[in-house]
Amino acid sequence: MHRTGELYGQFQTLDQQREAASLGMWVFLITEIMFFGGLFLAYTINRAIYAVAFAEASRELNVHMGGANTAVLILSSFTMAMGVWCSQTGRKKLLVVFLIATLALGGVFLGVKYFEYAEKFHHHLVPGYDFHFPDVKPEIAAQDPYINAHAQLFFSLYFGMTGLHALHMIVGAGLLLWLIAQAAKGRFTPAYNTPVEIVGLYWHFVDIIWIFLFPLLYLIDRHT
Amino acid sequence: MSPTASSPTAGLPRAHYLNQAYGIRSWLLTTDHKRIALLYLATVTLFFFIGGSFAVMIRIHLLTPEGYLVTPETYNKLFTMHGVAMIFFFLIPSIPAVLGNFLIPLMIGAKDLAFPKINLLSWYLYIVGGAFFIYSMLTGGLDTGWTFYTPYSSIYSNSAVTPAILGIFINGFSSILTGLNFVVTIHTMRAPGMTWFRLPLFVWAHYATSIIFILGTPVIAIALLLVGLERIFHIGFFNPQMGGDPVLFQHLFWFYSHPAVYIMVLPAMGVVSEVIPTFSRKAIFGYHFVAAASLAIAVIGFLVWAHHMFVAGQSTYAALAFSLLSFLVAIPSAVKVFNWIATLYKGSISYDTPMLYALGFIGLFTIGGLTGLFLASLGVDVHVHDTYFVVAHFHYIMVGGAIMGYLGGIHFWWPKITGRLYPEFLARIAAIILFSGFNLTFFPQFILGYLGMPRRYHTYPPEFQVLNVLSTAGASILAVGYLLPMLYLTWAMRYGKVAGRNPWPATGLEWQTESPPPTENFDKTPEVTWEPYDFHHRPDLGLASPGLAPARGDD
Amino acid sequence: MSEHIVSPRIYAVIGATLLIFTGVTYYAATLDLNHIYHGLNVTVALAIAVFKATLVVLYFMHARYSPKRTQLVIIAGLFWLALLLLLTLSDYLSRATMHG
Numbered sequence: 071m072h073r074t075g076e077l078y079g080q081f082q083t084l085d086q087q088r089e090a091a092s093l094g095m096w097v098f099l100i101t102e103i104m105f106f107g108g109l110f111l112a113y114t115i116n117r118a119i120y121a122v123a124f125a126e127a128s129r130e131l132n133v134h135m136g137g138a139n140t141a142v143l144i145l146s147s148f149t150m151a152m153g154v155w156c157s158q159t160g161r162k163k164l165l166v167v168f169l170i171a172t173l174a175l176g177g178v179f180l181g182v183k184y185f186e187y188a189e190k191f192h193h194h195l196v197p198g199y200d201f202h203f204p205d206v207k208p209e210i211a212a213q214d215p216y217i218n219a220h221a222q223l224f225f226s227l228y229f230g231m232t233g234l235h236a237l238h239m240i241v242g243a244g245l246l247l248w249l250i251a252q253a254a255k256g257r258f259t260p261a262y263n264t265p266v267e268i269v270g271l272y273w274h275f276v277d278i279i280w281i282f283l284f285p286l287l288y289l290i291d292r293h294t
Numbered sequence: 295m296s297p298t299a300s301s302p303t304a305g306l307p308r309a310h311y312l313n314q315a316y317g318i319r320s321w322l323l324t325t326d327h328k329r330i331a332l333l334y335l336a337t338v339t340l341f342f343f344i345g346g347s348f349a350v351m352i353r354i355h356l357l358t359p360e361g362y363l364v365t366p367e368t369y370n371k372l373f374t375m376h377g378v379a380m381i382f383f384f385l386i387p388s389i390p391a392v393l394g395n396f397l398i399p400l401m402i403g404a405k406d407l408a409f410p411k412i413n414l415l416s417w418y419l420y421i422v423g424g425a426f427f428i429y430s431m432l433t434g435g436l437d438t439g440w441t442f443y444t445p446y447s448s449i450y451s452n453s454a455v456t457p458a459i460l461g462i463f464i465n466g467f468s469s470i471l472t473g474l475n476f477v478v479t480i481h482t483m484r485a486p487g488m489t490w491f492r493l494p495l496f497v498w499a500h501y502a503t504s505i506i507f508i509l510g511t512p513v514i515a516i517a518l519l520l521v522g523l524e525r526i527f528h529i530g531f532f533n534p535q536m537g538g539d540p541v542l543f544q545h546l547f548w549f550y551s552h553p554a555v556y557i558m559v560l561p562a563m564g565v566v567s568e569v570i571p572t573f574s575r576k577a578i579f580g581y582h583f584v585a586a587a588s589l590a591i592a593v594i595g596f597l598v599w600a601h602h603m604f605v606a607g608q609s610t611y612a613a614l615a616f617s618l619l620s621f622l623v624a625i626p627s628a629v630k631v632f633n634w635i636a637t638l639y640k641g642s643i644s645y646d647t648p649m650l651y652a653l654g655f656i657g658l659f660t661i662g663g664l665t666g667l668f669l670a671s672l673g674v675d676v677h678v679h680d681t682y683f684v685v686a687h688f689h690y691i692m693v694g695g696a697i698m699g700y701l702g703g704i705h706f707w708w709p710k711i712t713g714r715l716y717p718e719f720l721a722r723i724a725a726i727i728l729f730s731g732f733n734l735t736f737f738p739q740f741i742l743g744y745l746g747m748p749r750r751y752h753t754y755p756p757e758f759q760v761l762n763v764l765s766t767a768g769a770s771i772l773a774v775g776y777l778l779p780m781l782y783l784t785w786a787m788r789y790g791k792v793a794g795r796n797p798w799p800a801t802g803l804e805w806q807t808e809s810p811p812p813t814e815n816f817d818k819t820p821e822v823t824w825e826p827y828d829f830h831h832r833p834d835l836g837l838a839s840p841g842l843a844p845a846r847g848d849d
Numbered sequence: 850m851s852e853h854i855v856s857p858r859i860y861a862v863i864g865a866t867l868l869i870f871t872g873v874t875y876y877a878a879t880l881d882l883n884h885i886y887h888g889l890n891v892t893v894a895l896a897i898a899v900f901k902a903t904l905v906v907l908y909f910m911h912a913r914y915s916p917k918r919t920q921l922v923i924i925a926g927l928f929w930l931a932l933l934l935l936l937t938l939s940d941y942l943s944r945a946t947m948h949g
Contacts, residue, residue, distance in 0.1 A: 080406035080483070082819070089916075090408040090482040096919055097474045100926035101512045107930045108516030108546050112531055114934060115542060115941055133875070140871050148864035151855070151909045158854045198527035219536045226529035230520070274909045278902045284871075285894035289878035293890075481918060509929045545937045596932060600940065612940035 123220030146175035345379035377440030389561035403485025423465030444532035473507025487822030499564025514550035562699020574641025651702030658694025683743025714790030728775025734768025
């Protein structure tokens with residue numbers, strides 16, 4: 071299939087092409103919901119069974135870094151949405167600015183994540199790698215004699231879920247880099263801005279995953 | 295100079311998708327859905343041979359109660375790799391990736407799928423996944439069972455589990471992208487006049503299948519990913535010693551793997567829904583019900599997975615719920631069977647090869663489906679779980695159902711794909727050989743299972759030998775039934791009689807274009823004004839009933 | 850079909866709301882709500898998360914202005930996630946060995 075301008079040969083009109091691209095990205099995001107869903111299932115079951123251990127383990131997470139990252143991602147969603155607006159209204163230079171801002175904020179998120187992970191390694195909280203949960207108060211240990219093993223389950227989920235999320239962010243960053251390059255060439259116009267829209271959908275989805283990860287992992291029990 | 299009657303290409307269209315470009319790059323870098331379909335055809339056939347070889351070894355080993363062919367450890371690898379190769383690398387892609395890819399754009403009047411490059415990516419993902427699986431076969435094999443139950447797969451097995459898991463994981467993305475492509479294509483690329491209720495039931499079946507691809511496959515991906523992480527990083531989701539639960543793996547695994555069996559059977563039902571009307575010269579009975587039943591099977595199929603886990607340690611209350619839901623899922627399948635039979639009633643039946651396969655499907659799928667109800671009953675299941683009764687049940691569906699649907703479809707559309715007819719007489723003989731061989735192989739297994747022969751065991755009590763020998767004898771006949779089509783279909787690609795546009799004739803849009811079709815499928819975008827399976831009002835296909843007024847388009 | 854263009858004002862309002870509710874969810878976690886009702890902390894946290902996610906889906910992802918088909922896809926995805934979670938939980942919660 072060949073391309074005529076921005077229209078791919080298998081489509082009849084640009085509108086049809088945009089509809090298909092948008093529907094395609096939404097369907098892909100549904101598959102991502104089910105993919106992360108399996109991990110959320112494992113989390114739900116294990117938290118229900120080992121509530122005490124999960125609460126203790128959650129307190130070991132750095133809530134300030136987590137909270138800051140949440141704000142960073144929300145801001146990046148805002149800048150991404152603004153980027154889409156720019157592409158819809160023909161503001162080509164401003165589009166590049168907002169895309170770079172989104173990428174930069176994503177970079178901040180990953181940087182903070184790096185420091186968080188490093189902290190965990192330092193404190194022996196990485197499962198399968200010299201894991202040792204710090205000693206807990208006797209009344210807690212009485213409620214759960216195997217708290218070390220159950221806390222390790224929490225951290226497996228922590229690394230699994232945030233790690234998978236970070237992987238998705240890295241992919242998102244790659245997509246943004248590509249978008250920035252194309253946008254800098256002036257490729258996106260009000261008539262054709264589909265790639266910006268669908269990368270935007272992906273980026274917002276990654277934000278939504280974090281919106282759930284933050285309270286479920288960091289805020290289990292911050293009142294004790 | 296015009297081609298002479300003896301020229302090999304006389305009668306075929308001058309330019310079509312096969313001769314539009316030559317050379318390996320034109321195949322490996324194609325984005326033409328028809329060529330991609332043929333790439334899949336070649337590679338799924340390869341995995342069919344691989345899976346089939348393991349089956350041959352299993353049946354030879356089981357000729358004697360003591361089993362002298364292989365060691366017990368190797369026997370575990372044989373049935374595991376037979377299952378993985380056949381399910382993940384043959385059955386799941388077979389009809390969707392070969393026939394679905396080829397036909398869906400043609401059937402809806404489009405030039406290609408919505409995302410042709412993603413279609414090619416799907417094939418490459420399949421290849422990479424398959425390569426990892428072959429690597430695992432060659433570096434010690436896999437002995438966990440195709441079900442990868444933990445904690446054996448996550449902790450104790452010493453076989454090549456990780457590469458196999460990686461292969462299946464990557465292959466999963468191939469499925470997901472194919473399903474995504476189909477859903478978007480069917481929603482957005484139908485030709486003018488091709489409304490939802492004018493779509494062929496083959497398309498409805500693939501839409502339903504795609505729903506399962508999209509919503510189910512990611513869950514097995516995460517399940518296998520977690521097993522891989524347990525093996526590599528020794529975390530403990532499924533390890534009881536660390537507080538994990540092996541049954542959680544089973545929930546995640548079967549959430550996909552039960553709907554996966556509908557991935558394997560729905561497309562075959564789609565083929566049957568095309569073949570039966572054509573060879574009864576009659577519109578399908580209850581088109582809307584068949585379409586709705588496809589969707590119902592896809593949806594209800596997601597609600598029954600724990601019937602694979604009745605004896606695994608789940609709560610009895612959950613087991614009761616899943617048992618009831620499993621009875622419900624049989625209903626839409628039964629609706630389809632009734633509708634096919636009603637289509638046959640007072641039809642003008644001809645017994646061409648595709649029809650033989652379709653009729654075989656109806657009978658064998660019914661047996662497989664009814665035995666599924668026995669398994670859905672908690673009490674019976676406790677008795678026959680993990681016996682050959684289960685093995686027979688699912689082979690009736692997978693081979694008697696899905697593979698017969700696949701072969702029926704391959705025969706039905708071979709003229710469209712290659713422009714040539716296969717040899718009809720030989721094909722009918724092969725179909726009968728296959729049907730007989732199949733029943734001789736698997737019917738004794740129902741009896742064996744009921745009598746208590748466990749599955750996945752390398753030995754059995756001597757009193758079961760006669761039935762096992764019958765089964766192996768049947769397998770050798772079945773093998774002949776498989777080999778014959780491979781030979782004559784290949785022969786027909788070059789030497790078969792030229793088919794023309796519509797040899798049967800049938801009513802779908804795909805039969806309106808040349809055989810083989812041009813790369814862009816249609817010379818002009820078609821406009822659809824007729825209802826599906828209308829065998830009486832289509833003078834353009836030579837199908838007008840005498841005495842009736844000429845067909846008029848419906849808006 | 851032309852696309853609906855959402856104004857930057859709406860984006861700013863939604864963005865601000867999301868940031869505010871992030872603060873709210875943090876604050877709620879510091880209160881011991883489980884005394885009022887068992888499990889209230891996690892319920893509140895999830896409710897806020899769902900609210901935030903809904904805003905992102907409706908406005909940032911334009912779901913509010915998308916064709917019905919897109920909205921159906923979104924609902925189907927969420928429904929299937931619910932199926933996975935609830936049906937599997939039906940096993941665990943009805944086991945005799947499970948304790949809260």
